[in-house]
Amino acid sequence: MRIKLALTAYRLILPLLFITAFPGWLVKMLRRGGMGTHLGERVTVYTTPLEYELCHAVHIHAVSVGETLLALKLIREWRLSEPLRDFVLATGTATGHAVATSAKILRLRVTYAPLDLSPMVNRYLNRFEPEQVILIEGEVWPHLLLACHARHIPVRVVNARVSPRSARRFTRFANWLRPIYSLLDGVTLQEAADAEIWKTLGVDHQKIHLTGSLKFDPGSGEHPKRRPDFQKILDHFGKERLVILAASTHAGEDAFIAQAAHEAAPQALIVLVPRHAERRVEVAASLEKAGFVVKLRSSSETLVSVVNERCVFVVDSTGELSDWTAHADVVIIGKSFLSSGGQNPCEAILAEKPIITGAHMENFQPLTNRLVAAGACIVAADSSALSQAIRTALVPKRAEQMTRQATSTLAMHHGATRRILQFLQRQNSATF
Numbered sequence: 115m116r117i118k119l120a121l122t123a124y125r126l127i128l129p130l131l132f133i134t135a136f137p138g139w140l141v142k143m144l145r146r147g148g149m150g151t152h153l154g155e156r157v158t159v160y161t162t163p164l165e166y167e168l169c170h171a172v173h174i175h176a177v178s179v180g181e182t183l184l185a186l187k188l189i190r191e192w193r194l195s196e197p198l199r200d201f202v203l204a205t206g207t208a209t210g211h212a213v214a215t216s217a218k219i220l221r222l223r224v225t226y227a228p229l230d231l232s233p234m235v236n237r238y239l240n241r242f243e244p245e246q247v248i249l250i251e252g253e254v255w256p257h258l259l260l261a262c263h264a265r266h267i268p269v270r271v272v273n274a275r276v277s278p279r280s281a282r283r284f285t286r287f288a289n290w291l292r293p294i295y296s297l298l299d300g301v302t303l304q305e306a307a308d309a310e311i312w313k314t315l316g317v318d319h320q321k322i323h324l325t326g327s328l329k330f331d332p333g334s335g336e337h338p339k340r341r342p343d344f345q346k347i348l349d350h351f352g353k354e355r356l357v358i359l360a361a362s363t364h365a366g367e368d369a370f371i372a373q374a375a376h377e378a379a380p381q382a383l384i385v386l387v388p389r390h391a392e393r394r395v396e397v398a399a400s401l402e403k404a405g406f407v408v409k410l411r412s413s414s415e416t417l418v419s420v421v422n423e424r425c426v427f428v429v430d431s432t433g434e435l436s437d438w439t440a441h442a443d444v445v446i447i448g449k450s451f452l453s454s455g456g457q458n459p460c461e462a463i464l465a466e467k468p469i470i471t472g473a474h475m476e477n478f479q480p481l482t483n484r485l486v487a488a489g490a491c492i493v494a495a496d497s498s499a500l501s502q503a504i505r506t507a508l509v510p511k512r513a514e515q516m517t518r519q520a521t522s523t524l525a526m527h528h529g530a531t532r533r534i535l536q537f538l539q540r541q542n543s544a545t546f
Contacts, residue, residue, distance in 0.1 A: 168221070177253045179207065180329075190335065200223075204227035235261045239261055244262075251271070251275055268541065270300040270301065274301050274304065292315055296315075301322050307480070352421045358443065360386045361448055361462065371446055373497065382443070391412075394428060412431065450474050451472030456482070468517055469516070471494070492506060
C-alpha cells in the first residue's frame, strides 16, 4: 500500500517539476551547446536506425560530468579483460554527453538517460534491451528500477556515496523509499560507514560490498600529465611563473579566490577553471570588476604575450582540468568557500600538488577529514586565511610534505576500480 501511495505522489509531482524546470533547463542546454547533441533522446526520440543500435550491452547511467568521467574510467578498465564488450553510456547533461563522445571509445554508444516517466523508460528499455544497468554513485530512479525489475534486468549502484544531508533525508523517508531501493541487485560502497544507510533503505546486507572509491583509486585510469601545448600557453604570461590554480570554481568564488591569491603571491599567475565553461562571461565580469585583466582559454588573444601581475587566465573549456592541474604549483578546490559542498580533490593529489580547500567540503567529507588529520591539505575559512594558506603551500618543503601525506591517504582506495569490476563480473555471471 505504501509503495502505491509513494508512486502515485511521485507520478503526480514529476511532470509538474518537469514543466516548471523545462524553461531553465532549455536555456542551460543552449548555453552548453547541447541542442545539437541528439537531445531528443532525453525524451526517447532517437534518430539512429534501430538496426545500428548496441543491444544487450552493459548500460551505465552517469548524471553529471564527474560521474561520466568515472563511467569512462570503469569502461576502460573493463575493456582490458573483455575487449569485445559493448557499452551504452547514458548521461544526464550536455556537457557529460560531450565528454563521453570526445573519449572516442569503440563499441560505446553515448546517449541521454531517459526522463523517469514510465512510457519513456519503457521505450528506452525496448530499444536497447540492456544486459544490466549500472548507476554511478546513487541516482536511483523509481520507474527505471521498477521496469528493470519487471524485465529481470539487474540494476546495481557502484561507487555509492551518501552525503550527511542525504543520509538525514533518506533516514526520514526510509519507510517510503524502502520498497524501491530494496529492488537493487547490488551496491558497492566507497566508505564502510555508509553501509547502515543502505541497509535502512532496504538493500540486503549480502548485496552491499565495500570496494573503496572508483573516484579516488590512484592505480587506475590516466593521471594528470603536463602537456607541451598547455605549457606554451602559460609561457605567454611569463616563463617560469608560479601557477596558482583554482579548480572547478562556482559563482561568487572567482574574484574572491583571485584576490586572495594575488595578495599571497603577486608574482604568480592565477589560473581559474570554472566548473561550467558557459559561465565565462560572468567569471570575466566579476574579475574585471575586481581590477584584474582577464584572458580566456577560448580566445585567440590567449596566444598574445601578456606579462601582467593582475592578469588572470580563465580556462573556459571542458574536460581539460586534470592536465591543467599538472602545471600548477598549488591547487585551490572550488565550490568549498560558499557552503556548497566542495569538489573532488583527487586529481590534484594524483598530480602531486598541495591542495587548499574552503570550509565546506561536505560532499567529500571522509576523505577531507583524513587529509586534514594527516596534514595533507589546508582549510581556509576566509580570504585572509586563504592568502596565508597559499603562502604556506608554496614553501617547497611544506608542499612536498603535503603531497606525500595526501598520496599516502589516497592509497587506501588503491585497487577500488578492479574490485568494483570483479563484483560486477561476478554478479553478472551469477545472474546468467
